[in-house]
């Protein structure tokens with residue numbers, strides 16, 4: 402096992418970042434996380450767009466591994482603002498990857514299945530990327546630039562359709578459960594297929610890959626390749642809700658801002674060989690999700706309406 406003496410998680414307030422911190426601490430590593438706009442106790446404020454200040458802070462931390470589950474992750478927003486998409490998803494992580502390089506630290510960048518066209522997925526690590534949108538193009542460029550810069554000190558973890566307990570309560574599972582409980586319509590694409598990935602497992606896999614000294618490109622995703630409709634229905638059933646109000650339409654009728662891969666998904670045999678059985682399927686992940694909500698671990702609960710003024 403590679404010793405992690407000090408890990409930094411840029412984006413510790415986010416979905417994957419929150420779980421990275423939890424696993425790092427649980428596994429006895431020293432770890433410090435950052436937030437950009439949503440503060441949580443113990444996290445350090447850091448705007449990666451303030452490049453000099455961010456680089457200075459990271460240098461002062463003297464990490465031996467930097468996790469970067471951050472950036473502008475709103476895919477349709479990236480299509481509308483390509484400059485911000487490139488800055489957040491390529492230039493800012495690259496800026497901090499350079500600091501990691503200077504320090505001899507390792508750098509873990511989180512990427513996406515949207516680097517693939519989605520014409521004939523699921524794709525493995527050797528499949529040629531062909532991103533269909535601005536977000537995917539920026540992420541792919543970042544993958545390549547970070548790998549070129551850091552060589553075997555770079556780990557690129559591509560993931561997809563991440564769901565599970567999180568503090569900000571934003572992911573797809575929260576949206577489906579809240580809408581069904583609130584009696585609001587749920588409309589999902591009928592023709593988009595990918596790999597739902599349980600956030601706690603994605604984060605644990607990344608930590609374990611670092612501990613085991615892996616580098617390079619890994620697909621870190623759940624074991625099933627299913628449609629958005631099956632995903633939404635599975636979430637409803639897992640939460641004991643009636644899935645019948647969930648409707649679906651072809652992507653062409655949904656006017657999403659960015660083109661989406663349709664037959665997407667990530668083939669994960671490389672990860673399964675390195676960490677057999679770590680990524681759990683939807684049904685058992687949802688059981689774990691509910692158990693963690695019941696245990697009151699501090700994650701947002703989609704079944705509870707936020708109390709307002």
Ligand SMILES: NC(=O)c1ccc[n+]([C@@H]2O[C@H](COP(=O)([O-])OP(=O)(O)OC[C@H]3O[C@@H](n4cnc5c(N)ncnc54)[C@H](OP(=O)(O)O)[C@@H]3O)[C@@H](O)[C@H]2O)c1
Nearest residue numbers: 412414415416417436437438439449471472511560562563
């Ligand atoms: N979620 C998915 O389904 C999915 C799928 C494929 C790939 N990924 C990749 O996985 C990574 C993590 O995804 P996620 O779902 O955990 O994202 P998330 O929940 O949206 O979290 C993003 C994190 O980035 C931080 N951040 C945003 N802008 C920043 C900036 N300028 N400087 C510093 N920090 C900044 C956010 O801080 P605040 O919240 O405090 O502002 C937050 O902590 C992303 O790189 C994403 O591209 C995610």
